[in-house]
Amino acid sequence: MFRRHNITARIFERQIRTPPPGTSVHRARRFYENIVPGTTIYEVECPDHSFRKFTEDGKYLISFSRNHQDLIVYRPTWLSFSCKQEDCDNQDLPLKAKKFESFFTQLYSVPLASANELICKDFFLYTETNQFGLFATSTAQIYDAPATGGAIQGVPSIEKITFHLLRLEDGVVLDERVFCNDYINLAHSMGVFLFDDLLAIVSLRYQRIHILQIRDSGSLVDLRAIGEFCREDDELFLNSSAQAISSVDKRAPQHMPINNAVNGPHLEQSAQENPFLSGIKQRLLSFIVRGIQNEEKDETMRIQSLKKKFYFHFQDYVDLIIWKVQFLDRHHLLIKFGSVDGAVSRNADNHPAFFAVYNMESTEIVAFYQMTSDELYLLFEQFCDHFHVPSKSSPYMNFISSHSNNIHALEQLRSSKSKATSFPLFIKKVLVSLPFNCQSQSPSPYFDQSLFRFDEKLISAADRHRQSTDHPIKFILRRPPHTLKFKIKPGPEAGITDCRTKRISSFLFHPILPLALSVQQTLFLQPAVVNIHFRR
Amino acid sequence: MGSWIVDNWPSFDPHNFSQLRPNDPSAPSKKTPITYHPTHERTLPPPDQVISSESKNILLRQFYQRGDEKLRPKRAAPESLAPEQECKHPRASIASSSSEPPI
Numbered sequence: 001m002f003r004r005h006n007i008t009a010r011i012f013e014r015q016i017r018t019p020p021p022g023t024s025v026h027r028a029r030r031f032y033e034n035i036v037p038g039t040t041i042y043e044v045e046c047p048d049h050s051f052r053k054f055t056e057d058g059k060y061l062i063s064f065s066r067n068h069q070d071l072i073v074y075r076p077t078w079l080s081f082s083c084k085q086e087d088c089d090n091q092d093l094p095l096k097a098k099k100f101e102s103f104f105t106q107l108y109s110v111p112l113a114s115a116n117e118l119i120c121k122d123f124f125l126y127t128e129t130n131q132f133g134l135f136a137t138s139t140a141q142i143y144d145a146p147a148t149g150g151a152i153q154g155v156p157s158i159e160k161i162t163f164h165l166l167r168l169e170d171g172v173v174l175d176e177r178v179f180c181n182d183y184i185n186l187a188h189s190m191g192v193f194l195f196d197d198l199l200a201i202v203s204l205r206y207q208r209i210h211i212l213q214i215r216d217s218g219s220l221v222d223l224r225a226i227g228e229f230c231r232e233d234d235e236l237f238l239n240s241s242a243q244a245i246s247s248v249d250k251r252a253p254q255h256m257p258i259n260n261a262v263n264g265p266h267l268e269q270s271a272q273e274n275p276f277l278s279g280i281k282q283r284l285l286s287f288i289v290r291g292i293q294n295e296e297k298d299e300t301m302r303i304q305s306l307k308k309k310f311y312f313h314f315q316d317y318v319d320l321i322i323w324k325v326q327f328l329d330r331h332h333l334l335i336k337f338g339s340v341d342g343a344v345s346r347n348a349d350n351h352p353a354f355f356a357v358y359n360m361e362s363t364e365i366v367a368f369y370q371m372t373s374d375e376l377y378l379l380f381e382q383f384c385d386h387f388h389v390p391s392k393s394s395p396y397m398n399f400i401s402s403h404s405n406n407i408h409a410l411e412q413l414r415s416s417k418s419k420a421t422s423f424p425l426f427i428k429k430v431l432v433s434l435p436f437n438c439q440s441q442s443p444s445p446y447f448d449q450s451l452f453r454f455d456e457k458l459i460s461a462a463d464r465h466r467q468s469t470d471h472p473i474k475f476i477l478r479r480p481p482h483t484l485k486f487k488i489k490p491g492p493e494a495g496i497t498d499c500r501t502k503r504i505s506s507f508l509f510h511p512i513l514p515l516a517l518s519v520q521q522t523l524f525l526q527p528a529v530v531n532i533h534f535r536r
Numbered sequence: 537m538g539s540w541i542v543d544n545w546p547s548f549d550p551h552n553f554s555q556l557r558p559n560d561p562s563a564p565s566k567k568t569p570i571t572y573h574p575t576h577e578r579t580l581p582p583p584d585q586v587i588s589s590e591s592k593n594i595l596l597r598q599f600y601q602r603g604d605e606k607l608r609p610k611r612a613a614p615e616s617l618a619p620e621q622e623c624k625h626p627r628a629s630i631a632s633s634s635s636e637p638p639i
Contacts, residue, residue: 062624211560249584258634280632291607291609294606294607294608295606328593328595328596329593329596332596357596357599357603366596366599366600366603367599367602375602379598379599383594383595386593386595386596387595413591504633
């Protein structure tokens with residue numbers, strides 16, 4: 001069936017025909033094939049801020065000052081230029097219209113970071129229902145920090161990390177949450193996951209997952225801290241039993257107590273530290289043990305299997321630390337475990353990692369997989385959208401193309417799967433993106449794979465910096481007639497003659513309007529070149 | 537229903553609907569339609585049944601199912617062949633992929 005491309009014909013069609021059930025969003029999105037940001041204003045004179053992103057509802061543009069201390073929020077608007085002549089389409093825009101201020105009005109500028117702190121410019125999370133924004137400021141990182149107070153050796157420490165909750169309408173700071181002498185991975189919001197009103201913050205240094213709730217009034221409320229203790233009253237119970245054990249120790253120092261009721265395998269350590277593993281580590285190890293035990297029916301085979309698969313690697317399992325966390329729904333977490341070295345190194349690919357699904361209510365581990373598990377890969381292939389937790393508050397985030405909801409993305413995945421030389425390596429490459437970073441993909445319809453085809457290496461929905469090329473990035477229609485619809489060219493119009501300097505570009509697409517910003521930067525502190533792409 | 541005959545609507549075979557007598561509105565038919573009652577109670581729902589949607593999404597259901605299978609203690613060897621194959625079938629029907637994933 002051929003659909004007409006003429007926009008007027010499409011509007012008439014929309015008046016008389018109802019879309020097939022469940023496809024109203026898709027049909028509305030097809031209009032984006034006709035309305036494209038084809039015009040570019042090169043090298044717009046704009047304030048020297050680092051532009052972070054548009055919020056998912058398109059109401060605000062978030063940017064940070066160059067010195068990383070202030071937050072500046074803009075409201076995206078549109079040109080208000082009118083043309084009185086006859087042949088308006090071919091007229092060039094007047095110079096005074098080609099300004100940054102034509103498209104954005106500044107709402108306010110709020111200083112977030114005090115003297116020795118810097119705003120982490122990669123970190124920003126947005127709750128759409130209340131229009132709250134979460135920002136992070138931190139002091140400098142201290143490497144080789146001593147492992148005191150339950151901290152893990154080898155993880156750096158930051159003296160003070162503050163999370164600020166702001167109401168974006170007016171820039172009022174509603175609440176703050178401070179973590180002292182801790183380490184939270186703030187780059188690309190990796191250590192924090194937001195789902196509806198629940199926030200999961202991973203403290204790498206103390207190995208705790210803090211679950212917080214963002215109330216409608218704007219306060220951040222602690223719900224639980226998972227790590228050393230799973231339930232709220234665990235700490236009380238363990239402290240009282242530790243007291244009892246230490247009194248037993250004094251009477252019979254050579255006998256090491258074995259507490260079967262609460263815990264599985266225990267570790268012999270000095271009397272100062274806790275003699276048994278508690279909290280999530282205990283849950284994890286006992287799940288692994290029970291799984292291995294149940295594989296074998298015969299008692300002797302069972303013991304052999306346990307020795308080979310578990311006790312041989314026991315210390316490795318005990319040394320696992322939480323790397324990253326995401327919500328699967330309000331009660332379940334997907335946790336990535338790995339070694340300490342992998343957590344702090346830049347390239348974590350060479351370090352083994354494990355995935356576990358943890359139920360916060362029943363404090364049970366539900367599933368445990370290695371990172372080359374084909375079972376987990378199959379679940380990921382079939383149900384990828386459920387790993388991108390669908391949130392009720394922003395339903396259009398469900399329409400971001402993934403291989404579970406888009407045939408073209410699925411074909412791409414299948415073709416790379418067939419081209420892969422080694423299946424476990426392919427699985428590792430695909431699963432390395434789990435657990436997902438929160439709000440890291442742009443909901444713009446121009447990235448919808450069923451509408452447009454574009455080079456994924458040069459531009460995609462994921463907001464990260466890319467290598468910049470001189471050639472414009474083409475967006476071609478997926479459907480016949482497969483025409484080139486628009487091009488996005490970062491950088492100056494004439495291109496840069498100096499090929500030696502490496503340039504990186506980032507793209508900010510407005511989620512609703514046909515408006516995009518491309519920011520090209522060199523690695524030296526030169527001002528960035530900002531282009532505005534919009535529809536005339 | 538009687539208007540089929542009254543209005544002389546066309547049909548393939550003129551003998552169709554010839555047996556049908558239109559209902560006389562002045563004298564309603566005394567015949568009650570035949571009703572059927574079940575002779576057993578096997579299909580009745582339990583009196584306290586509440587039907588609600590599953591709170592866990594399909595991904596979590598899969599995780600729980602595979603976890604339960606791993607942790608379910610296996611029976612002794614000889615008679616386990618037939619029952620275990622029985623329990624393998626539901627998994628194959630639920631998993632939508634054509635190939636059964638290895639455990």
